[in-house]
Amino acid sequence: MQMIEMILSPLLALIIGIFFLGLSRKIMARIQWRYGPPITQPVIDVIRLFSQKSVSHGKLFNLGIIFSLAGSLVLVLFLPLAQICPLSGSGGMLVILYMMLLAPLGIALSGGESANPNTSIGISRKFILALGYEVPLLLILLALMTHYKTISIVHIVSIQQNTGWAFVSLPLLLSGIAYVLILPAILGIRPFEVVQASQEISSGPMAEYGGPFLALATIQHALSLFIGIALFVNLFLGGAGNLLIFFLKMLVVFVLVLFVNAALPRLRIEQAVKYLWRWPTLLAFIGMIIVLIVRR
Amino acid sequence: MSLELLLIIAFGGAIVTYLLGKISCRIREGFAVLISLSLVVMIACLYGENGTESIYFHFLGLPLIMRTNMLSWFFAMAVSALGALSVIFSLNYMKNRERTDFYYLMLLMVNASMLGIIFSGDLISFFIFWEMMSWSTFLLISYNRGPAVAAGLKYIIMSIIGSMAMLVGVLSLYATYETLNMATLAELIGSASSGYLLFLLIIFSIAFAIKNALMPLHTWLPAAYAEAPTPFNGVLSGMLTRMGMYGFLLIMYVIVGATRALNLGSGLFKFHYILAWLGAITIVIPTFIAILQDDAKKLLAWSAVGQGGYMIVGIAVGTNLGLSGGIFHTLNHAIYIVLLFMCVGAIQYRTGGERDLNSLGGFIKKMPFTFIGTLLGISGLVGIPLTNGFVSKWLIYKTLILEGYPFLAFAALIGTWGCILYCYKFIHHIFLGQLPGKYQNVQKAPFSMLLPMIILSFAILFFGILPGIPLKIIDTIGTSFGFKSMNVTIWGIASETGTLNTINIFAAVLIVSIIAWLMLKIGPKAVSVAQEDTYAAGAAIPKDKYHYTVDFYNPLYRMITPYLKDFIDAFYMKFAHWIQSLCNGTRRVYTGYVGNYVMYIVLFLALLIFIRLKWSL
Incomplete structure (x- = not known):
């Protein structure tokens, strides 16, 4: 049974992630009064990319992208998708937090070997942005773990299914709001689209990828989109009893985030970090104190 | 014996x-x-x-x-x-x-x-x-x-x-x-x-x-x-x-x-609690100072200050998990920091003592073994799963969260995220990016340097995948201090509030990496190109050194530099200076003239006589 889950959960993540990519292009197009590409366009792109030529800058250039994709795929195994969670008892939230590092680190190592200035700028921005949103994110996650007295994400989900969503429970309300405020930064979309900023630094870390490399990078991007939203659904919207509800919850969150993406322009990296370290951090900090008071 | x-x-x-x-x-x-x-x-x-x-x-x-x-x-x-x-x-x-x-x-x-x-x-x-x-x-x-x-x-x-x-x-x-x-x-x-x-x-x-x-x-x-x-x-x-x-x-x-x-002590002012807070401060501030450093050894030095904070937090919390985490982190930190210093040493040996990060770069092709050592070293330092640093940090975080010290846990975790920034800077500036022209003929490190590095790299993975071996010994130390024994297995810790199983993680990472590798193999083989052959949207990239390696995290530097002067060091130096001028003043008393010394003696005696007469002691 566990073996089937092991195969099923990354596959599901992949399908949902790619579907979201297609959906985002369609919705963005409609918001901008365009017709937009068919929803299956990313699938077609990935298949096409696998047959195209590419360049490589060395061993680490190849390994880094594998490392990054592997990191995202393993991370999916730690996330509960409705009731499916193949690696529930192997380290909990702390491993998830660390696994979230692997994907950007892999891309950074890979991109670092190509001596491309755009890549360098993108990587530098990615790490600064990550430091920016990790400050509130860690406060939020710690508030959650302290409140539920567990470091296992499966427990957090099951407690919420018994007692109601964390987002609407009073002690965690502020943390939930802070999470919503930083969600676009975690997903790397506008107004926090500083890393890939295609008009500025020609896709940043992606600049040197082509062919199969770009295909893997796209798959990784889809997975990270999936992970960002699934984490929020699990932690604050109570996960789900079955896959359909889980998917619907994810879809609602994603569409709402897309509206933000469509409405706001891109910030500069300093502005982004200043924003992240101001309001979301303040809310998360107060949320944490409330949790501590309730716990006493 | x-x-x-x-x-x-x-x-x-x-x-x-x-x-x-x-x-x-x-x-x-x-x-x-x-x-x-x-x-x-x-x-x-x-x-x-x-x-x-x-x-x-x-x-x-x-x-x-x-x-x-x-x-x-x-x-x-x-x-x-x-x-x-x-x-x-x-x-x-x-x-x-x-x-x-x-x-x-x-x-x-x-x-x-x-x-x-x-x-x-x-x-x-x-x-x-x-x-x-x-x-x-x-x-x-x-x-x-x-x-x-x-x-x-x-x-x-x-x-x-x-x-x-x-x-x-x-x-x-x-x-x-x-x-x-x-x-x-x-x-x-x-x-x-x-x-x-x-x-x-x-x-x-x-x-x-x-x-x-x-x-x-x-x-x-x-x-x-x-x-x-x-x-x-x-x-x-x-x-x-x-x-x-x-x-x-x-x-x-x-x-x-x-x-x-x-x-x-009482309440929040318990001795061990204050010690833990000092440890937490020691994690956060040096980590951010390390990001600013451009000297490879200074960067590692500040990082070592910061990592010392984890050990103090671990032992100061006073639980069996925290204590084990603190002791284990001492060992782990020793392994990877020695490895990283050796890598810097190898680079210095081959480049004639260069340790300025901004003048290095692109050594991955010239010194591949040193690169692998550095990669494993920084993985341990960051605490990437399956390296030793992860296990000890996991123990410390877990105990901090479950004992209800979320702010200490926050300091520890944010230290790790800062750590990624300087670790990437370290490896990127030395091994990735462009190779300066003058280092075109750099040789591999000699065997007597590689051997210790290989042993230490192996130790990082070994303790990361099978942490149970050192943890058993540490558990014995903990029980000898009167703490409850942890449920140590060969691959980690088993408990009700969250288990760690490194073997599972290892297997999953291995299988998934192979899948990802196969996916890359499906497509046509990539053409190997020179490093300079990059896409720059029509702009010409200077051949020798592009300037984005210098001031790598520039936007961040501008934000944090004003807050990160070493005020404490400045204060100590000021104090030392003050003491020095005080001593200089005292030295003037010793003029070297016998007449003056006689005068001091006479004055002192006069003072004694005066006191004697005045109060008739």
Whole structure:
């Protein structure tokens, strides 16, 4: 049974992630009064990319992208998708937090070997942005773990299914709001689209990828989109009893985030970090104190 | 195996090495390696032994006692193994330099005195070995004259302040209990008042906090690490600085005892709680300072200050998980920081001493093994799953979260995220990016440098995938302090509030990586191109060095630099300056003229007579 889950959960993540990519292009197009590409366009792109030529800058250039994709795929195994969670008892939230590092680190190592200035700028921005949103994110996650007295994400989900969503429970309300405020930064979309900023630094870390490399990078991007939203659904919207509800919850969150993406322009990296370290951090900090008071 | 013999070999070996150096360099080097390796073997044979022996009875009327148990074995093993690797690494690095005899003498002397500290069974021998260690370290830090002397002076002054504080503590213990035997003290101290215990802990903590570079007593470390000879950096950062950790364990959990040490003070102002907060501050601030550094060794030095904070937080929380995490992190940190310093050493060796990150780059193709070592080293430092650093940090985070110290956990976690920034900067600036033209002909590091690096890289993965092996030993230490035993399995920790299973993670990562690799293989084979052949949206990229390596995190620097001056160091320097001018003023009294001195005497006598007459005493 566990073996089937092991195969099923990354596959599901992949399908949902790619579907979201297609959906985002369609919705963005409609918001901008365009017709937009068919929803299956990313699938077609990935298949096409696998047959195209590419360049490589060395061993680490190849390994880094594998490392990054592997990191995202393993991370999916730690996330509960409705009731499916193949690696529930192997380290909990702390491993998830660390696994979230692997994907950007892999891309950074890979991109670092190509001596491309755009890549360098993108990587530098990615790490600064990550430091920016990790400050509130860690406060939020710690508030959650302290409140539920567990470091296992499966427990957090099951407690919420018994007692109601964390987002609407009073002690965690502020943390939930802070999470919503930083969600676009975690997903790397506008107004926090500083890393890939295609008009500025020609896709940043992606600049040197082509062919199969770009295909893997796209798959990784889809997975990270999936992970960002699934984490929020699990932690604050109570996960789900079955896959359909889980998917619907994810879809609602994603569409709402897309509206933000469509409405706001891109910030500069300093502005982004200043924003992240101001309001979301303040809310998360107060949320944490409330949790501590309730716990006493 | 007698401990006395062990110490005689350690110290005697150092002196014989020095004398052999007068005959031939080859013999000296061979003998130094032999001595350090035989120490490793001898200490490994001590595994599981518990015992004490008196080696000398009449030092100021006190017996000098040596003792061994699991705690000493653990630290001694780390000291001797890392010491041996550092000696092997030195062979090539120190070749053709001046005063090498003296270098080897001092290196082996530092190792020997650390072993002395670890095996001491009473506080007087502990103090003696502690001083020997401080002085020989001072001589090694100042080995490369120039700025190194200033760094060494800073170190030795702070070290002396620490030892004096410790001496006060030792004397006060002797005055109260008339013994300095640790085992006896641990029994007698039960009757002490909590005020006295607090005094003891604080006075000893000053000494150990200086050695362990706990903020605000860290200021000696960055300069000392940056200026010391690089092979010695391994010993210095790996174990010598962590003698402070050993000291903390000794005073808190061996002498004062866990139950008493964890109940001093009230409410939020408990001793161990304040110590943990100092540790948390030590994690966060140095991490951000490390991001700003452009000197490879300074970057590692600040990172070492920061990592020291994790160990302090771990042992100060006072739970079995925290204690194990703290002790395990001491070992893990030693492994990867020694490895990273060796990598810097190899680069310095091949480039003629270059350690400015901005002038290096692109070494991955020239020194691939050094690159792999650095990659594993920074993975351990960040704590990527399946490396050793992850397990110890996991233990510390878990206990902080479950015991209800979320803000401490936050400090620890944010330290890790800052750590990624400087780790990536470190590896990117040295190994990735463009290779400067002048380093086109750089060779691989020599074998005697690669060997220790390979061993340490292996250790990082081994302890990361099978953490149960060292954790079993650490668990024994924890239970000997009176903590509950953890449920250690070979691949991690099993418990109800969250288990760790590294084997599962390992298997998953392995399988998934193979899948990802196969996916990359599906498509046509990538064309290998030169590094300069990049897409820059029509702009020409300068061939030799593009400027984005310099000021890599520029937007962040602009934001955090104003807040991150080392105010504490500036304050100490100001204080030192003030003392100096005070002493200068006092010196003016000694004019050198006999007439003036006669005048002082006459004036003094006049004052005495005046007092006598006025109050008719």
